[in-house]
Amino acid sequence: xxxxxxxxxxxxxxxxxxxxxxxxxxxxxxxxxxxxxxxxxxxxxxxxxxxxxxxxxxxxxxxxxxxxxxxxxxxxxxxxxxxxxxxxxxxxxxxxxxxxxxxxxxxxxxxxxxxxxxxxxxxxxxxxxxxxxxxxxxxxxxxxxxxxxxxxxxxxxxxxxxxxxxxxxxxxxxxxxxxxxxxxxxxxxxxxxxxxxxxxxxxxxxxxxxxxxxxxxxxxxxxxxxxxxxxxxxxxxxxxxxxxxxxxxxxxxxxxxxxxxxxxxxxxxxxxxxxxxxxxxxxxxxxxxxxxxxxxxxxxxxxxxxxxxxxxxxxxxxxxxxxxxxxxxxxxxxxxxxxxxxx
Amino acid sequence: xxxxxxxxxxxxxxxxxxxxxxxxxxxxxxxxxxxxxxxxxxxxxxxxxxxxxxxxxxxxxxxxxxxxxxxxxxxxxxxxxxxxxxxxxxxxxxxxxxxxxxxxxxxxxxxxxxxxxxxxxxxxxxxxxxxxxxxxxxxxxxxxxxxxxxxxxxxxxxxxxxxxxxxxxxxxxxxxxxxxxxxxxxxxxxxxxxxxxxxxxxxxxxxxxxxxxxxxxxxxxxxxxxxxxxxxxxxxxxxxxxxxxxxxxxxxxxxxxxxxxxxxxxxxxxxxxxxxxxxxxxxxxxxxxxxxxxxxxxxxxxxxxxxxxxxxxxxxxxxxxxxxxxxxxxxxxxxxxxxxxxxxxxxxxxxxxxxxxxxxxxxxxxxxxxxxxxxxxxxxxxxxxxxxxxxxxxxxxxxxxxxxxxxxxxxxxxxxxxxxxxxxxxxxxxxxxxxxxxxxxxxxxxxxxxxxxxxxxxxxxxxxxxxxxxxxxxxxxxxxxxxxxxxxxxxxxxxxxxxxxxxxxxxxxxxxxxxxxxxxxxxxxxxxxxxxxxxxxxxxxxxxxxxxxxxxxxxxxxxxxxxxxxxxxxxxxxxxxxx
Numbered sequence: 001x002x003x004x005x006x007x008x009x010x011x012x013x014x015x016x017x018x019x020x021x022x023x024x025x026x027x028x029x030x031x032x033x034x035x036x037x038x039x040x041x042x043x044x045x046x047x048x049x050x051x052x053x054x055x056x057x058x059x060x061x062x063x064x065x066x067x068x069x070x071x072x073x074x075x076x077x078x079x080x081x082x083x084x085x086x087x088x089x090x091x092x093x094x095x096x097x098x099x100x101x102x103x104x105x106x107x108x109x110x111x112x113x114x115x116x117x118x119x120x121x122x123x124x125x126x127x128x129x130x131x132x133x134x135x136x137x138x139x140x141x142x143x144x145x146x147x148x149x150x151x152x153x154x155x156x157x158x159x160x161x162x163x164x165x166x167x168x169x170x171x172x173x174x175x176x177x178x179x180x181x182x183x184x185x186x187x188x189x190x191x192x193x194x195x196x197x198x199x200x201x202x203x204x205x206x207x208x209x210x211x212x213x214x215x216x217x218x219x220x221x222x223x224x225x226x227x228x229x230x231x232x233x234x235x236x237x238x239x240x241x242x243x244x245x246x247x248x249x250x251x252x253x254x255x256x257x258x259x260x261x262x263x264x265x266x267x268x269x270x271x272x273x274x275x276x277x278x279x280x281x282x283x284x285x286x287x288x289x290x291x292x293x294x295x296x297x298x299x300x301x302x303x304x305x306x307x308x309x310x311x312x313x314x315x316x317x318x319x320x321x322x323x324x325x326x327x328x329x330x331x332x333x334x335x336x337x338x339x340x341x342x343x
Numbered sequence: 344x345x346x347x348x349x350x351x352x353x354x355x356x357x358x359x360x361x362x363x364x365x366x367x368x369x370x371x372x373x374x375x376x377x378x379x380x381x382x383x384x385x386x387x388x389x390x391x392x393x394x395x396x397x398x399x400x401x402x403x404x405x406x407x408x409x410x411x412x413x414x415x416x417x418x419x420x421x422x423x424x425x426x427x428x429x430x431x432x433x434x435x436x437x438x439x440x441x442x443x444x445x446x447x448x449x450x451x452x453x454x455x456x457x458x459x460x461x462x463x464x465x466x467x468x469x470x471x472x473x474x475x476x477x478x479x480x481x482x483x484x485x486x487x488x489x490x491x492x493x494x495x496x497x498x499x500x501x502x503x504x505x506x507x508x509x510x511x512x513x514x515x516x517x518x519x520x521x522x523x524x525x526x527x528x529x530x531x532x533x534x535x536x537x538x539x540x541x542x543x544x545x546x547x548x549x550x551x552x553x554x555x556x557x558x559x560x561x562x563x564x565x566x567x568x569x570x571x572x573x574x575x576x577x578x579x580x581x582x583x584x585x586x587x588x589x590x591x592x593x594x595x596x597x598x599x600x601x602x603x604x605x606x607x608x609x610x611x612x613x614x615x616x617x618x619x620x621x622x623x624x625x626x627x628x629x630x631x632x633x634x635x636x637x638x639x640x641x642x643x644x645x646x647x648x649x650x651x652x653x654x655x656x657x658x659x660x661x662x663x664x665x666x667x668x669x670x671x672x673x674x675x676x677x678x679x680x681x682x683x684x685x686x687x688x689x690x691x692x693x694x695x696x697x698x699x700x701x702x703x704x705x706x707x708x709x710x711x712x713x714x715x716x717x718x719x720x721x722x723x724x725x726x727x728x729x730x731x732x733x734x735x736x737x738x739x740x741x742x743x744x745x746x747x748x749x750x751x752x753x754x755x756x757x758x759x760x761x762x763x764x765x766x767x768x769x770x771x772x773x774x775x776x777x778x779x780x781x782x783x784x785x786x787x788x789x790x791x792x793x794x795x796x797x798x799x800x801x802x803x804x805x806x807x808x809x810x811x812x813x814x815x816x817x818x819x820x821x822x823x824x825x826x827x828x829x830x831x832x833x834x835x836x837x838x839x840x841x842x843x844x845x846x847x848x849x850x851x852x853x854x855x856x857x858x859x860x861x862x863x864x865x866x867x868x869x870x871x872x873x874x875x876x877x878x879x880x881x882x883x884x885x886x887x888x889x890x891x892x893x894x895x896x897x898x899x900x901x902x903x904x905x906x907x908x909x910x911x912x913x914x915x916x917x918x919x920x921x922x
Contacts, residue, residue: 046872052887072716074872075887078605082790082871085611088395089782089789093872106610170484170501176589203592209507211590213478214888220692221485238888242692332606340592341416341602 026281027065031120035277036066038270044070045271047096048079053237053292054258055098061287062275069271077177080106083263087112092265095272098137098279101129101257102181102324108133114264121277126298129321134259135280138288139297139318141255141309142182143247145227145235147219160186160250163228164201173209173224174202179338182229184331185254188323192330199337202228210338219245231256236293249314255297257319361832365750368742369758375739375801376761379776380768383624386779387617393610395783407614416594425595427509428516428584429577435517436577437570439673440524445558446666447525448532449540451656453663458670464678466522467904469861469878470582472897475885476681477515478587479688481506487684487696507591516583518677520573527569531562537655550662571634572766575627579769581864596623597771597864604775604868613779620772627767635763682901688894708891709899718896720873721880724792728876729859732799737852740806741844745836747807748814749822762803773801774868790871798865802858806851813847814840857907860900 026032039045049055052075059071074094076082080103083094087110097104097113107113113133118124127136144157157163160182163172180199187195202208208228209218215227216238227234235247260279266272278284282302289295295303297316309316319327335341357365385396390404411417446452447459465473480488483505492503505511539561543553581597588595596619603616659666687696690704712718743762747755777798781789788794817840825835863878870879877900884893 048872052883052889072872076883077886081605081611085778085782086790086871088398089787090785091787091790093790209590210592212886213475213586213590214886214890216888217890218482221479221482223482223485234888336416339589339602340420340594341599 026120026122029120031117032274032277035120035270035274039066039268039274040068042069042268042271044072045095045268045275046072046074046093047098047275048074048076048083048094049098050077050079050100050103051075053234054294057288057291058275058279061284061291062278065278065283066274069274071275080104083107083112084110087265092263092267094263095266095268096276096279097261097263099258100140101134101259101319101321102184102328104130104134104259104261105324105328107261107263112264114262114266116262116273116276118277118280121281123277123280126300127280129257129259130261134261135276136257136298137260137279137296138258138285138294139255140231140233140258140294141249141253141297141316142178142185142229143232143235143249145215145219145230145238145245145247147222147225147244148246149244150222150225156248157250158248160252161198162250163226164198164205168206168226170207171224172202172206172226172228173211173215173218174228174338175215175230176210176212176335176338178229178231179210180331180334181256181327182254183334184327184329185317185319186252187330187334188327189252189254189317192333195330196333196337199334203337203340216243216245219243231294233293233295240293251314252317253314254317255319258294358832364833365742365746365752368739369746369754371735371739372743372758372762372803375797376765376768376803379773379780379801380624382780382783383617383620383772383776386613386776387621390614392612392614395613395779397783404614407612407618411615411618417599420594421596421599424509424588424593425578428512428580428588428593428595429574431509431513432516432520433570433573433577435513436520436524436573437566439517440521441528441566443521443670443673444525444528444532445554446659446670448529449537449558449657450659450666451663452659452666452670458674461674461678462525462670463522464674465519466526467857467861467907468681468897468901469863469881470519470580471586471863471878471882471885472685472900473519473677473681474515474583474586475881475893475897476684477506479684480680481511483507506587509591509593512583512587512591512593515587516577516580518673519583520577521673521677523576524569524573527572528566531566531569537657540657541655544657550657550659553657568634568637571630571637575630575634575767578623578627578630579771579864581769581771596620597769600771600775601868604778613775616775617779620769620775624768624772627769628764631764631767634766682898685894685897685901689891689898692891708895711889711892712895712899715892717875717880721875721877724795724874725860725877728792728795728799729856729862731796732859733852733855735796735800736803736855737806737848739800740803740851741810741848743803743807744810744814748811749819759807762807764804765801766804768801770862770864771868773798774865777865778869789869790874792874794869795866795874795876798869799859799862802855805854805858806848809847809851809854810844813844817843853907853910857904860904860907 047055047058055073055075058073062071063069079097079099083097084106086093097107104113108130113130115132116135118128118132118135123135128134129136146156155167157168183195183199186198190198203210209224215224215230216234218224219227219238220243232247232249235245238245260276262269262272262276285296285303289303289305295301295305297303297306297309299310301307382396387407388403388405389396389401390406391400392407392410394401443458443462447455447462452458478486480486481504483489483501486504486506489502489504492498506515539557540553543557548556579597580595581601584593584595584598585601588598599619600616603619604611604613606612689708690706691700740762743758746752747759777794778789781794788797821839821843822835825839826832830838861878862876863882866876866879867882870876875883877896881893881896881900884896
């Protein structure tokens with residue numbers, strides 16, 4: 001027993017030494033130091049993300065490693081539309097763009113992203129996407145978050161299709177933004193027709209409340225007890241704030257890939273490259289997981305949550321460059337179903 | 344005709360400064376309203392859908408109209424939902440507002456001064472604040488009122504009230520619109536000669552019979568115009584349909600425009616949004632024409648004469664308690680309970696009120712807000728945009744009013760029409776038009792606070808009408824006297840006219856400032872990194888799951904507008920409630 005504990009301790013020590021050495025190697029490299037010096041002259045960097053929760057932790061975490069650079073953020077589901085509109089108006093304000101792989105596609109198609117040298121931050125291989133314009137940061141797994149005080153363990157869904165069972169009627173709430181995107185993933189697995197029919201059934205038969213409002217308020221008040229299609233990290237985040245919630249991941253399990261990219265016309269170019277590069281490092285991923293419970297679930301991830309999930313044997317469908325366009329086509333068709341603009 | 348009179352009657356004889364000021368005012372007015380609308384029209388007939396009208400590759404097309412109007416959802420959902428929403432909420436609003444106005448203006452209801460201020464409350468608070476509070480109160484499963492009603496009557500299951508339904512949306516919209524209609528009806532009721540009511544009462548008619556057979560019939564022409572205005576204003580509503588209507592899958596036309604502009608991914612469908620907006624703009628303009636006609640007709644239906652009369656109040660007698668209960672119920676639902684809900688949520692989070700929660704009170708949400716850069720930015724932007732836009736509109740409106748009342752300039756009727764047209768333009772359409780205009784023009788104000796100042800400044804009708812009424816009460820002789828004494832035009836305006844017109848201009852400014860503070864739709868459609876305003880920040884916080892912070896911000900907005908309620912009351916309320 002003592003030997004096992006010792007081995008575990010030694011292993012953990014080796015991993016932290018290795019991680020520390022890796023951190024040293026990228027942070028102390030001449031390229032990063034030069035970038036930091038130039039970034040300090042710019043004094044600030046502006047990052048946009050799809051939700052406040054995705055970006056508001058960055059100033060503290062980034063500032064502790066790179067003081068002297070103010071990080072300003074904006075959290076909004078429509079950042080892609082806004083960034084494209086501002087670029088058309090000749091206004092270039094945002095430096096760094098942080099969203100899902102699919103969410104950044106319209107910007108990439110319009111040449112609004114810059115190639116970044118991710119290798120100086122130790123990021124390479126499968127962790128770089130869009131021909132060097134995006135670095136992979138984290139994943140969000142679609143889940144069913146539920147009120148632990150009002151839901152019995154036996155009433156938890158195992159499959160997404162379980163949600164059509166009458167026992168869930170009148171008890172579910174879902175985001176008008178996330179639900180169609182979940183259907184996009186399910187469409188990859190089931191085929192488009194089945195996914196869209198599932199969307200129609202959810203809307204017409206379950207009395208699901210589709211809203212732009214936050215689902216945690218519905219869960220806590222008991223107005224609805226299941227939040228469908230919210231992320232695992234949202235469940236953990238809400239629980240950390242004292243809400244009586246937990247989550248399950250119905251099958252098929254699907255994960256969104258979040259990325260970071262530098263804007264081609266970033267006004268604070270050096271600070272943008274530094275912030276974007278840092279977001280792909282193990283240090284930033286650890287800070288993110290600690291503050292926002294959002295982990296990198298990639299195969300080479302150091303995250304304990306990722307390791308636990310992979311060891312459970314659950315088969316994951318990840319968003320990637322090969323499937324994101326098809327997923328986009330399906331969720332575009334699912335959106336009007338949830339917003340009532342089409343059947 | 345005196346020399347001065349002829350000078351102001353013939354614009355050709357105005358001095359250079361006068362010509363410059365009047366020309367600038369007219370041009371700004373036309374620019375603020377006509378330029379965005381022209382761009383909207385072009386956007387509707389230029390394609391492809393995601394292209395701006397003058398962008399490379401854009402062509403003339405009717406494809407947007409075909410795509411939008413061949414979609415069955417327009418006829419099966421959007422038009423029926425819009426009709427039910429507008430007609431239903433206006434009908435309910437009118438019944439409530441008329442009753443309140445009659446009780447406050449024409450009866451001996453106690454504490455009328457207090458009720459007048461409290462009834463105005465929803466007019467001053469962004470609708471998004473009220474919507475969030477009403478969801479906390481009326482949610483079918485866990486809304487505070489539903490929990491209370493279920494325990495009171497021993498009911499099982501959900502409800503009995505459901506905010507996420509068409510009746511729920513209608514009721515909320517009606518409650519939110521009451522203050523506006525109340526103000527308009529109050530003015531009509533205040534100016535009504537009570538002789539007929541008195542005759543009815545002394546003839547032995549009951550209060551109800553007097554109200555139905557005399558008051559309603561005498562006032563009918565005067566109330567139809569506010570009714571049309573209420574229809575117009577409800578037609579443009581976006582906040583409550585977005586927050587309460589969307590979960591109930593209620594689709595009104597303003598949401599459809601929003602939907603076209605916020606696609607799942609990629610670029611907004613500018614052409615589609617414009618194609619949806621144009622026919623509704625036509626309907627709004629038709630309603631405006633009807634309104635104008637009714638106003639003229641109401642003016643010819645004399646209930647106020649030159650003969651002096653003393654405003655006497657109708658004694659409520661045994662109806663006093665039910666009348667008070669009605670007013671209290673409205674004030675509770677529209678002002679007191681939403682404020683309490685928000686205050687509780689700011690201090691205690693989402694949990695329904697309970698004695699054992701009192702120990703968990705925390706000011707953390709306020710602290711978090713104070714440390715949020717966007718809060719201070721939003722506060723500054725809100726005050727800046729509301730102040731500047733109110734100032735621009737008040738100034739331009741006064742200049743237009745002068746042109747219309749004091750000159751025989753050939754285009755003055757056109758200017759009158761353009762300014763009045765602004766009443767009928769929904770803010771969602773204005774925001775779209777301004778967005779497309781400044782995305783196309785290389786002036787660099789898109790994404791800045793200045794685009795909000797320009798967009799908010801389209802509401803010219805308010806001050807043009809108010810200033811016109813004020814100007815007509817100031818006799819030309821004063822300006823003539825100044826002019827014949829050798830004063831130049833600008834000097835005459837500054838030293839003679841402006842001081843006399845100031846109370847009128849201040850009341851218009853306050854109305855516009857309040858409108859600017861509570862504006863949500865334009866702020867939401869045009870916001871970026873630097874031009875966030877408080878109402879949009881509130882929605883963003885709420886949407887991001889920061890319920891306590893959003894409730895805290897809502898209470899701060901309420902604290903900001905409460906002093907304005909009392910200032911506004913000074914200008915908007917009648918004198919002498921105490922008989």
